[in-house]
Amino acid sequence: MRLRLSSLIALLLATIAMLKAEDGLKVLRPDSPLREKAPGLRVTANAYPEFEATEWQLRLRSPETGASPLYENLQSADFDVSFPSNSPVRLHWSKGSHSEPSDFEPKVEKLTIGKAFVLESFGGRSSDGVMPYFNLCGEGGGLILAVGWTGDWKATFTLQENGKVRVIAGLKRTRFRLTPGEEVRLPSILVMNYRGDHMAGQNQFRRLMLAQFTPQNHPPMTLMPVQAGVHGIFPFNVTSEEKLVKLAADIMALKLPLDCYHLDAGWNEGGFPKGQGNPQADPARFPNGLAPVGAAVRKTGMRFLAWFEPERAMRGTWLHREHPEWLLKPTGTPDGLRYQERDGFHLLDLGNPQARKWVIDSISEEISRSDLSFYRQDFNLYPAYFWHTDEKLDEVGLREIRHINGLYAFLDELARRHPGLILDNCAAGGRRLDFEMMRRCIVLWRSDSTWGAKTFPQNVQAMTHGLSYWLPLHGLGAAATDDLALRSGMGACGGFSINYRDPKAVLALRKHLDRYLKIRPIFTGDYYPLTAHSLDKTAWIAWQFHRSDLNESVVQAFRRPEAVSETLTVKLQGLIPQQRYEVEDFEGSKEVLTGAELMQGYAITLREKPDSAVLLIKAAK
Numbered sequence: 001m002r003l004r005l006s007s008l009i010a011l012l013l014a015t016i017a018m019l020k021a022e023d024g025l026k027v028l029r030p031d032s033p034l035r036e037k038a039p040g041l042r043v044t045a046n047a048y049p050e051f052e053a054t055e056w057q058l059r060l061r062s063p064e065t066g067a068s069p070l071y072e073n074l075q076s077a078d079f080d081v082s083f084p085s086n087s088p089v090r091l092h093w094s095k096g097s098h099s100e101p102s103d104f105e106p107k108v109e110k111l112t113i114g115k116a117f118v119l120e121s122f123g124g125r126s127s128d129g130v131m132p133y134f135n136l137c138g139e140g141g142g143l144i145l146a147v148g149w150t151g152d153w154k155a156t157f158t159l160q161e162n163g164k165v166r167v168i169a170g171l172k173r174t175r176f177r178l179t180p181g182e183e184v185r186l187p188s189i190l191v192m193n194y195r196g197d198h199m200a201g202q203n204q205f206r207r208l209m210l211a212q213f214t215p216q217n218h219p220p221m222t223l224m225p226v227q228a229g230v231h232g233i234f235p236f237n238v239t240s241e242e243k244l245v246k247l248a249a250d251i252m253a254l255k256l257p258l259d260c261y262h263l264d265a266g267w268n269e270g271g272f273p274k275g276q277g278n279p280q281a282d283p284a285r286f287p288n289g290l291a292p293v294g295a296a297v298r299k300t301g302m303r304f305l306a307w308f309e310p311e312r313a314m315r316g317t318w319l320h321r322e323h324p325e326w327l328l329k330p331t332g333t334p335d336g337l338r339y340q341e342r343d344g345f346h347l348l349d350l351g352n353p354q355a356r357k358w359v360i361d362s363i364s365e366e367i368s369r370s371d372l373s374f375y376r377q378d379f380n381l382y383p384a385y386f387w388h389t390d391e392k393l394d395e396v397g398l399r400e401i402r403h404i405n406g407l408y409a410f411l412d413e414l415a416r417r418h419p420g421l422i423l424d425n426c427a428a429g430g431r432r433l434d435f436e437m438m439r440r441c442i443v444l445w446r447s448d449s450t451w452g453a454k455t456f457p458q459n460v461q462a463m464t465h466g467l468s469y470w471l472p473l474h475g476l477g478a479a480a481t482d483d484l485a486l487r488s489g490m491g492a493c494g495g496f497s498i499n500y501r502d503p504k505a506v507l508a509l510r511k512h513l514d515r516y517l518k519i520r521p522i523f524t525g526d527y528y529p530l531t532a533h534s535l536d537k538t539a540w541i542a543w544q545f546h547r548s549d550l551n552e553s554v555v556q557a558f559r560r561p562e563a564v565s566e567t568l569t570v571k572l573q574g575l576i577p578q579q580r581y582e583v584e585d586f587e588g589s590k591e592v593l594t595g596a597e598l599m600q601g602y603a604i605t606l607r608e609k610p611d612s613a614v615l616l617i618k619a620a621k
Helices: 002-024 198-212 241-254 291-300 318-322 353-370 398-417 458-467 483-488 503-524 595-600
Strands: 041-048 053-061 077-082 090-094 106-110 116-120 133-138 141-148 153-159 164-171 183-195 226-229 260-263 303-308 312-314 345-348 374-377 422-425 476-478 494-496 526-529 540-547 552-559 567-570 580-585 590-594 602-605 611-619
Touching: 041 198, 077 141, 090 198, 133 153, 133 198, 141 153, 141 164, 141 198, 164 183, 183 198, 183 398, 198 526, 226 503, 241 260, 241 291, 260 291, 291 303, 291 353, 303 353, 312 318, 318 345, 353 398, 398 422, 458 476, 458 483, 458 540, 476 483, 483 503, 483 552, 483 611, 494 503, 503 540, 503 552, 503 611, 540 567, 552 567, 580 595, 590 595
Parallel strands: 226 260, 226 494, 260 303, 303 374, 374 422, 476 494
Antiparallel strands: 041 053, 053 183, 077 164, 090 106, 090 133, 116 153, 133 141, 141 183, 153 164, 312 345, 526 540, 540 552, 552 611, 567 602, 580 590, 580 611
């Protein structure tokens, strides 16, 4: 009787909250992204009614003849969001990637009347420093806003006296004229209404991202590979055709359930990083290019992933010698980034039509020649300091706009020429994660703070906790084969850079893959943090993913090395109260409990520290 009464109370409270939300959020989503339009600005709306979402794409076109207007302080969004006047409004946002242990840390700001709260990207990459996704949450619901731009953006949120929040978002810097008849894309804007608490909004947004802003040429589990990384054996700059062909055959003989062979940086002439700008494979190590490696990988049944970094050229490389007119130099870099000037970094200007045609053709040829299934694009510089160099007074922001337009044209053309190709967006580890990039690319490397960090594995665990608020498809894998390393990097994908010639390492990976592959599809479901985000060695961290269509969950919990308590009690979510569930851990022990019992509180006990628990929860037969 107690369960029935508590369920009834919960239902009444949920109904009241919904009524309040519907009453207070009727005019939440704006009808237009802008109060006023600049001359020549065209706005196209794409509606996603299943998710109560609208995307606006903005294009600016100058007159065919005569002088272009001077476009200053252009915005892609300037609108009000209405909340009940007596309700507090909180902005949920997240740190971006900056190769730090705290990458993707979730944050919350309680908005204060009349005080603008400003967030912006750093250095010219969209998710460097701050993620371009924001959740404005009031009582009973809210609105999620996202900026679709792979360069620099800025967003301002100001709470007003009447309960409205003014939202302004767009490019950081604009003061330019276009050439006659020129058309450019500006940042896109995505907004989504939701009802319930802020996590209801986050999960609705995850479902929206999976359905509409994920490449559509493969199903999710085919998009996201389980990779054999070659660099657990071979450092970047010592790979060769002979070594990689033999390793592919050796891995095939192991009969591990891996579906991708991953070659990262260092194969091009000059190696990594000094050889960036030499597009060809090192002739001494790869006399026939990458084609023999691709052919060997195809024989194994795996797919071939190769790394490229076309937007960077170093001093003295082929691009620097042969086409200096295509390259931009950095100036005005702060002390911590001065190496870009000192070491001779250059940016290939994708806003230059000749440069863009060359890079499309050359990389497309390599994709065909080497039979690539995955094309990884890295981007290891801060482009803002290149775009600003020698900028004219009436061209402020124009280089960036043309470059990002050129980047989209480049990626879209690769996808057109190679319909089955999967594009992987690296960008120094997760620094281009805006929704315009995510609709084109997957992300297999979310941060450069990974296995080698002093905070490992706490950093890797915390990144899964933080990034999962926004993106349904990500993961990491492992470079070691102890349980803690393998479990800390689990997600929708996994790359395993281990020594495939060590029988003990192979045995441990085989055991892990047998269990991991059973739960991998669940990572695309709804996400529930079960503890606070933390890097603290004295804390536990835990989360749950739930697929309502499968009625299955996976729970991960980690006891950190200095955590005193042996037990963490978590309250699971999304389950059916009266359903009986089988709870099975990775060690094979099982028990059966009702959904109500699991949601009221489930105790996870780990005697050792550090240690981990992985639970598969599915309907009992």
